[in-house]
Amino acid sequence: DQIELGPYPHYMLKEIMEQPETLRTCLRGRIDRRDGRVILGGLAQHTRLLARAQRIILTGQGTAFHAGLIGEYLLEDLAKIPARVQYASEFRYRNPIIEDGSIIIPISQSGETADTLSALREARDRGAFALGVVNTVGSTIARETDAGVYLHVGPEIGVASTKAFLGQVAVLTLISLYVGRRRFLAEADVARYLEALDQIPDHINTITQQSDRIRDVVEQVIDRDNWLFLGRGFNYPVALEGALKLKEISYIHAEGMPAAEMKHGPIALIDQGMPVVFVATRGSQYEKVISNIEEVRSRGGRILAVASEGDTNIARYADFVFEVPDVPEPLQPLVTVIPLQLLAYHAAVLRGHDVDKPRNLAKSVTVE
Numbered sequence: 001d002q003i004e005l006g007p008y009p010h011y012m013l014k015e016i017m018e019q020p021e022t023l024r025t026c027l028r029g030r031i032d033r034r035d036g037r038v039i040l041g042g043l044a045q046h047t048r049l050l051a052r053a054q055r056i057i058l059t060g061q062g063t064a065f066h067a068g069l070i071g072e073y074l075l076e077d078l079a080k081i082p083a084r085v086q087y088a089s090e091f092r093y094r095n096p097i098i099e100d101g102s103i104i105i106p107i108s109q110s111g112e113t114a115d116t117l118s119a120l121r122e123a124r125d126r127g128a129f130a131l132g133v134v135n136t137v138g139s140t141i142a143r144e145t146d147a148g149v150y151l152h153v154g155p156e157i158g159v160a161s162t163k164a165f166l167g168q169v170a171v172l173t174l175i176s177l178y179v180g181r182r183r184f185l186a187e188a189d190v191a192r193y194l195e196a197l198d199q200i201p202d203h204i205n206t207i208t209q210q211s212d213r214i215r216d217v218v219e220q221v222i223d224r225d226n227w228l229f230l231g232r233g234f235n236y237p238v239a240l241e242g243a244l245k246l247k248e249i250s251y252i253h254a255e256g257m258p259a260a261e262m263k264h265g266p267i268a269l270i271d272q273g274m275p276v277v278f279v280a281t282r283g284s285q286y287e288k289v290i291s292n293i294e295e296v297r298s299r300g301g302r303i304l305a306v307a308s309e310g311d312t313n314i315a316r317y318a319d320f321v322f323e324v325p326d327v328p329e330p331l332q333p334l335v336t337v338i339p340l341q342l343l344a345y346h347a348a349v350l351r352g353h354d355v356d357k358p359r360n361l362a363k364s365v366t367v368e
């Protein structure tokens, strides 16, 4: 392998731990903090078209779909454009409706995923403008889009995607701010988000330093074969991604869902000692999440909470707390996903699995 592992036992861990630097590279040259501006060269010629978009469809598979779900929340919240994410494999075959002013955003690390590529082709055939969010320069999806923003996170070796997800979410944040500024978002608000975004690499550093502690916590629940991951709002997709990471490399059965959905069925699964991971940072739905935590706790679930730094309240409800720095709500996925990546990594290592080459999975799936 050409890329050196350095001090790390696995590529996945290297890719997790290097995310501060990776994110800096992704953001480099794209943030003008002084003028509160986002600079995205690939969009410069299409600004008017983007600002007038009637509807945005985000599409992808696997981790890219989860990034797309965050993109949906971001585009609606920051740019006020109706946005929906769809699995590329489903979108392609449902006779999709493309109206004037529809934009498709295919999201893909490899740029070669067959389902995503055929969804892109279908949407373009029907008249959509395509804006790619791709990592691999010159890949098929990148070549077949009308415009795009590369992730610039470097090649990802670990089969379970980590840094590419971070890059996808960061780029979707930039796109939302870029388009939002040309619609309703005030310069001061953009400037405030950009300032916060600029600090995220340092925040990630403080989270990755908790790696050993996360391993110690995981060790205490590693014998459990069923886990739940719950979150609300911007942290709901993060819960889905946390569950996917755990499944992919540790082969532990995990489900992610909106925290409120649990009481409509999955709550029946909770028994004594079942690990339930809550992404419960401060924000508009904090109190609601706390009551969801209480519901699980009263049924014997073991609570692992990703919480905001200095939140002493949550320690009363959770068995274990992983702290992340406070950031504005739309940016929270960029920090809350990090402990979940480490959690999945340590679970897989503790169970003795080959983290970088999980069974049955391929880095890129080029068949439909």
Ligand code: G6P
Pocket (backbone or CB within 6 Å): 060, 061, 062, 063, 064, 107, 108, 109, 110, 111, 112, 113, 116, 159, 160, 161, 361, 362, 363, 364, 365
């Ligand atoms: C495969 C990988 C996943 C990835 C998905 C989409 O299933 O195992 O980790 O999220 O493909 O890949 P892409 O390259 O399109 O982002």
